[in-house]
Amino acid sequence: MNYQSINFSEKLNKFSDLWQPRVIAEMNDYQFKLVKIKGEFVWHEHDDTDEVFIVLEGEMEIEFRDGSVEMKAGEMFVIPKKVEHKPVAEDECKILLVEPRGVVNTGDSGGELTAENDVWI
Numbered sequence: 001m002n003y004q005s006i007n008f009s010e011k012l013n014k015f016s017d018l019w020q021p022r023v024i025a026e027m028n029d030y031q032f033k034l035v036k037i038k039g040e041f042v043w044h045e046h047d048d049t050d051e052v053f054i055v056l057e058g059e060m061e062i063e064f065r066d067g068s069v070e071m072k073a074g075e076m077f078v079i080p081k082k083v084e085h086k087p088v089a090e091d092e093c094k095i096l097l098v099e100p101r102g103v104v105n106t107g108d109s110g111g112e113l114t115a116e117n118d119v120w121i
Contacts, residue, residue: 008034008056012094014121019113021097021105022121033097034121035105037089044107045084051099053077058093062086 011024011034019041021033037060053062054076061070062077063086069077079085106114 008094008096011121012036012056018092019105020115020119022119024121026101029100030098031101031103031118033099035095035097036092037087037095038092039089041087042106042109042111042113043084043086044109046079046081046099046103046107049081049100049103051079051081051103052097053079053087054096054098056094056096058089058091060087060089060093060095063088 006024008024011022015022016036018036018038021035023031023033025032034056053060053071055071055073057073059070059072061068062079065084071077102117104114104117
């Protein structure tokens, strides 16, 4: 057993790619992923799972077809499954995502922002 805590800052310093989630831990079938975002993502949804966004640094907005939620460091939001959404950040924002193993970042939308899955740092 490895009794060592995970330092978010150290892990975030190991990559610079935007919109490319990196797995830092697993609990049961759930993964904890760090991601850096800037600009606009694609509209997408996840048919089979909720998705948790926790803002570690910076500010972001999650747009929905009927509204939006603004978030800053220290805040969390749960997006229910089957709800179409689009993350947006004017400046770089660092986020912790919590979602089941195997979830594709672009959901059902695909495209050039689709990240390789299960990449650990």
